[in-house]
Amino acid sequence: MSKECEVLIIGAGIGGLTLALSLHQAGISCRIHEAVPEIKPLGAGVNLLPHAVRVLDELGMQEALAEVAVTTRESIFFNRFGQFVFREPAGLEAGYGWPQFSIHRGDLQNCLLDAVAQRLGADAVQLDRRCIRVEQDEEGTTAYFETADGAELSVRSSIVIGCDGIHSAVRKQFYPDEGKPRYSGVNMWRGTTALKPFLSGASMVRAGWLSVGKMVIYPVRNNIDAEGNQLVNWVAEIESPQPADRDWNGRGRLEDFFPAFADWRFEWLDVAGMIEQTQTILEYPMVDQDPLPRWSFGRISLLGDAAHPMVPRGSNGAGQAILDCRCLADQLRQHGLTEKALLEYDRIRVKATGDVVLMNRIAPPDTILKEVHDRTRGKPFDRLDDVISQSELMDISNRYKQVAGVKVEDLQKL
Secondary structure, X not given: OOOOEEEEEEOOOHHXXXXXXXHHHOOOOEEEEOOOOOOOOOOOEEXXXXXXXXXXXXXXXXXXXXXXXXXXXXXXXXXXXXOEEEEEEOHHHHOOOOOOEEEEHHHHHHHHHHHHHHHHOOOOEEOOOEEEEEEEEOOEEEEEEEOOOOOEEEEEEEEEEEOOOOOOHHHHHHOOOOOOOEXXXXXXXXXXXXXXXOOOOOEXXXXXXXXXXXXXXXEEEOOOOOOOOEEEEEEEEEEOOOOOOOOOOOEOOHHHOHHHHOOOEOOOOXXXXXXXXXXXXXXXXXXXXXXXXXXXXXXXXXOHHHOOOOOOOOOOHHHXXXXXHHHHHHHHHHHOOOHHHHHHHXXXXXXXXXXXXXXXXXXXXXXXXXXXXXXXXXXXXXXXXXXXXXXXXXXXXHHHHHHHOOOHHHOOOO
């Protein structure tokens, strides 16, 4: 059986599509096989930090993304009473050489999908191909797929990369006894709704704390109608004894979380009203998996959520997948389609992403909110400086940036 391509990518999510563009730029042929029969703009908001936008810019994607995203200007923190806690500039405003984008996941996926079709051809992404298993021999790999009508097919390639997400069949093949994901004790509910611009019109807000209710709110599309409204993404998080189903598109119920936010009506935003007017609410547990010791086995490896599912804090899930793509393409270009290339990819990315997974558990950026909540015992304050200094808050933010690889001095544009 002849090889269909040099690299077979399993999964057409953010990681799989970005990898295809990265490999194409490196002169390596690839194809994507995706399980769903139709790609739909599902999900809600995603934040792309400057380190991820840098990679996408190198792939010629920045202009297209800027047209559909909001260029984030600041990250700003409040307590559950709407009192200001901390502000820091974001992206270009902070001195990075690249912006931070807040974008709907569907818009991001569609931009990448369009670019793949234009550069690699309309047949570069094959739908209705659910991966069953992957095998390898001395000459290459064979991936086996099943279609919705029960038909089976196989594809030969030199390398296989599993970009098949949190329920990765490729990961399960190598770690069949891994067990259930680690539940953080927090569930989240998400939605998008049309609102007038608030604060700077490009602000990423974090407010409250998990024990009493925490919100993350930011716009993901500008000027969605004749009235100048934005599409605003919100995430509500609350400590919960039982995890929700691990399904990114699982539907949530208003009554399960709204009481914690019913009185959140601030001068700068009517949070309760925003939630109430949301038509579709999604629910997801804040879960991750312990970092793996390795992703690569011979000619097969993992990438993105399949390799390092992490608690969605710190705006780093999609970003780390994008960084995986750049590293993997670089290693394949340098070492060829070899096991050595995949081992080098492991050496560079396994520890780096593992550190982010663990940091997201103990000290993500919203640890700022925990410190304020704990020191005030969840009550309003008269003077913030009597509670915590701005320098302490900045230290918390900088510690996360150090681990996540987003310190501004490390990302200056050359």
